[in-house]
Amino acid sequence: MRIVVCVKFVPDIQSDRQLGPDGRVVRDGGDGTLNELDENAVEAALVLAEEHDGEVVVLTVGPDDAVDAVRKGLQMGADEAVHVLDDAVAGSDAIGTATVLAAAVRRIGAEAPVDLVVTGMAGLDGLTSLLPTALAEQLDLPALPLASALTVDADARTVTVSRRLDHATETLTADIPALVSVTDGINEPRYPNFKGIMAARKKPVTTLSLAELGVDPATVGAAGARTRVLEAAPRPPREDRVLLTDTGDAGTRLAAWLVERKLV
């Protein structure tokens, strides 16, 4: 079983994240990291590979530093890595990123067939959750998003997931090849150990350009983006804030404040 995991390099959410004048997330400053939610995707793929004697390829699209994201995947135990690096990718929206990832997955699949594409449920920078389904649509694969549980039947060549939505729970199944996105509730990602970190140094990272993928630069990046941020500003601080320590009447004061503010 061959699994491709798509991972993203994002600003650490514990850091002071900013938008630049171009409305894009500021990605320098050394606070970048593997998107936390993608660790669950790597973990899910590694578990499946262990169960079904498979191999895991981690794939990312992003600037130079983004190689750190796939390196982390290799340290966790993935077998190889692909980094799509091209200035023309900058400014892509979710659909543009999906276009590039789709081309890269096809390329990886040309070497040996890909059975499963796994992604995290969302990138913690944009949080749109659009990418997994957009990628499946572009690859013409069945999509099983938001898996909180995931099983593969290697003989029947099917994948089954459970997922929770706002008003319902669902079980979905499809033949593989297919695409699955996973939630942070599906597993507990492993920490890379010393052996994994050492082994990762010897694992191959292939760098690919848009030209090598046969992607027209005009269709992706800022040039191909269908949405553009016009303005971005830090949210103004909240005003008239009240902070008090309870000395016996804080509940009563809260009630009065809510009434006064017409919040009840």
Place this chain on the structure above:
Amino acid sequence: MTATPVLVLLDHAPDGTLRPPVRELLTLARTLAGDAGVHGVWAGSEDPAAALDVLAAQGVSTVHRLVTDADLHLSAVLADGLETVAAATGAELLLLVSSFENKEAAARLAVRTGAGVVTDADGLAVEDGRVIAHKTVLAGTWTTRCKVVAPRAVVTVKANSVVAEDAPAGASPQVVDLPVEVRATSTRVRLVERTELAASGRPDLGSAHVVVVGGRGTEGDFSAVEELADVLGGAVGATRVATDEGWIGHDAQIGQTGVTIAPRLYVGAGVSGAVHHRGGMQASGTIVAVNADPDAPIFEIADFGIVGDLFTVLPQASAELRRLQG
């Protein structure tokens, strides 16, 4: 103003009543639609009869009922349906309630039709024929204005972004059946099982105007949280710690990997305000926090913060509110 009708997907409960945010989206759609008006899209086998009064009051002229044997809960099938309505009406703007399911269909539609997608918008305008969306990003710390450059736009709108109001003049919505041509590939995913979550008797978490949230500080005793929620007519939410501990269902989890909320009033009790949690609630109108630890990060974003024990503060607030309300 748009020259073609603005489409709104009519999310509804199994009994055929509209989900509350749909009224907000219809109100918003009216401000954008020109004479072409607002059309609804009904996806599902439920009878739209129970929704017609609201749609009439909202001035909706036409409801397109998607007709297919395939399951419209599958995002690819829903996308087939939405594509069919867009083609039939020439509509260039589709609004959906922000939910994971709707975002899945939105992503597919964007890939298929070249539309630009904006998710979690909290305001919309049309300028020079292009959609401009407002949205809050980076865990509620930044606001942005975003233009859809493409001629077609698919926008998911957060609940509580707009105050729902009836149209100045009502309408008598016409329900039109629209057969959907389902692509062969759209039914490759099979829906083995779907279980609707039981209604709690409280307002829906995702769209409630008031949400009272309990965290680890409740130590599993949600009674004070529930009592305050009921006095305020609000929903009950939780942090991931509380859901992981099994104190309350996972569907109550608020945060970046749970439900995203932006109620008028958020009350967090025994909630530290971790960044993962803030990502799902920081856009709330007013934030109240009750926490025993004066250094809890939630106080940085609270409009009204009380350093105290939730087990004394909450019941006292509930009792006082009941007294004030008579």
